[in-house]
Amino acid sequence: MARIEKFALHIPSLEEIAGVLQNGLTENYADVQVSVVDCPDLTQKPFCFPVKGICGKTRIADVGGVPYLLPLVQKDKVYDLNVVAKEIQLPGAFFLGAGAVSSRTVGGNAELIPIVQAQNENNPAINGSYMVKINPEDSGYLLEKYSTKHHGCDFGLLANLYASEGLPGKVIEVKANRRTGEQNFISCIRKALEKHYGDKPVGMGGTFVIQKGKAKIHVMPSEFSACPLNTDEDVNNWLKFFEMKAPLICQPVLVSRDPGFDLRLEHTHCFSHHGDGGHYHTDTTPETVEYLGYFAPAEYLFRIDKPQETHMVGRD
Numbered sequence: 001m002a003r004i005e006k007f008a009l010h011i012p013s014l015e016e017i018a019g020v021l022q023n024g025l026t027e028n029y030a031d032v033q034v035s036v037v038d039c040p041d042l043t044q045k046p047f048c049f050p051v052k053g054i055c056g057k058t059r060i061a062d063v064g065g066v067p068y069l070l071p072l073v074q075k076d077k078v079y080d081l082n083v084v085a086k087e088i089q090l091p092g093a094f095f096l097g098a099g100a101v102s103s104r105t106v107g108g109n110a111e112l113i114p115i116v117q118a119q120n121e122n123n124p125a126i127n128g129s130y131m132v133k134i135n136p137e138d139s140g141y142l143l144e145k146y147s148t149k150h151h152g153c154d155f156g157l158l159a160n161l162y163a164s165e166g167l168p169g170k171v172i173e174v175k176a177n178r179r180t181g182e183q184n185f186i187s188c189i190r191k192a193l194e195k196h197y198g199d200k201p202v203g204m205g206g207t208f209v210i211q212k213g214k215a216k217i218h219v220m221p222s223e224f225s226a227c228p229l230n231t232d233e234d235v236n237n238w239l240k241f242f243e244m245k246a247p248l249i250c251q252p253v254l255v256s257r258d259p260g261f262d263l264r265l266e267h268t269h270c271f272s273h274h275g276d277g278g279h280y281h282t283d284t285t286p287e288t289v290e291y292l293g294y295f296a297p298a299e300y301l302f303r304i305d306k307p308q309e310t311h312m313v314g315r316d
C-alpha cells in the first residue's frame with residue numbers, strides 16, 4: 001500500500017455548490033443565505049491568519065487517523081506540516097484544519113488547531129496555530145498560541161487539513177441562523193453535498209465563525225488512556241466536554257463521501273480570542289445560534305499514512 005494516495009475530487013462550480021447548500025441548509029436552519037463572494041481578508045479580525053484567503057491549488061489531506069490514538073496510543077506517529085506540504089505537491093501551502101499535537105514535542109496530549117503557512121524556498125514557516133490542553137490540576141482547559149511555547153510545525157497521530165495557496169479569490173459564503181434540525185453545521189453541509197453528488201466526492205474546507213450562542217466542544221486529556229478505549233462510550237468517558245462561548249472561529253475539513261481511503265469525513269477545530277477552543281460537535285443554543293462561513297472546494301484529496309488496521313470508533 002502506498003504511503004501517499006492521491007485522488008481527484010469532483011469540482012462543481014461555486015454557484016452550483018451554493019445552490020445545493022442553500023437547499024440543504026434550509027432543512028436545518030431557519031434563516032439561510034448562501035452566495036458566491038470575494039473571500040474577506042483573513043488577516044483581519046477575528047481570523048488573524050497569516051494569509052489573505054483560502055484559494056489557489058486547493059487540497060484536502062487526511063493524515064494518519066484515529067486508529068493511531070485508539071484503542072491505545074502510538075506515540076511514534078509524528079508528522080511535519082512542512083513535509084506534508086511537499087507530499088501534497090504544494091510546498092509553502094497554507095493549512096487550516098483539525099489535528100492533535102505531537103506529545104513528544106508538547107509533553108502531553110492536546111488538541112491542535114493548525115493555522116500554518118509552510119516553509120518555501122525563500123521563507124520560513126509561519127505557525128499561527130493554537131493548541132488546547134486540559135490542566136490536570138483543575139480539569140479546566142487552556143488555549144495557547146502554539147508558537148509561544150513550541151518551535152516547528154510538527155503534529156501527532158492524525159490531522160484533517162485543508163490546504164491552499166492562501167490567496168484571495170471567490171469563495172462560498174454561508175450564513176445560517178437559528179437551528180431547527182438536529183445536525184451540526186458541517187454535517188448538514190456534508191450531507192447536502194453527498195445527497196446531490198452521490199458517488200462523486202466533493203471536498204471542502206475554509207473557516208466559519210459561530211457568531212452568537214454556545215457550542216459543545218471536547219478537549220482530549222493530557223494523559224493518553226492507559227486502558228484500551230474500545231467503544232465510543234469509552235472514548236466519550238475519556239474526553240472532556242465543555243460548553244464554550246461565541247465567537248468561536250472554526251476550521252472545518254469535509255469530504256462528502258469516502259471514495260475508499262478510510263477517511264474521517266468531517267473534522268472541525270476552533271479557537272477564540274477569549275480562551276475557548278477545541279473540537280466542535282454542535283451548538284447548544286439552537287434558538288440564538290448564528291453561523292457565518294467561507295468555503296472553497298478542494299481539487300485533490302491526499303491520504304497520507306493510512307492505518308493498516310482500522311475501526312470506526314471515535315470518529316464523531
Ligand SMILES: [Zn+2]
Binds near residue numbers: 099268269
Ligand atoms: Zn478533533
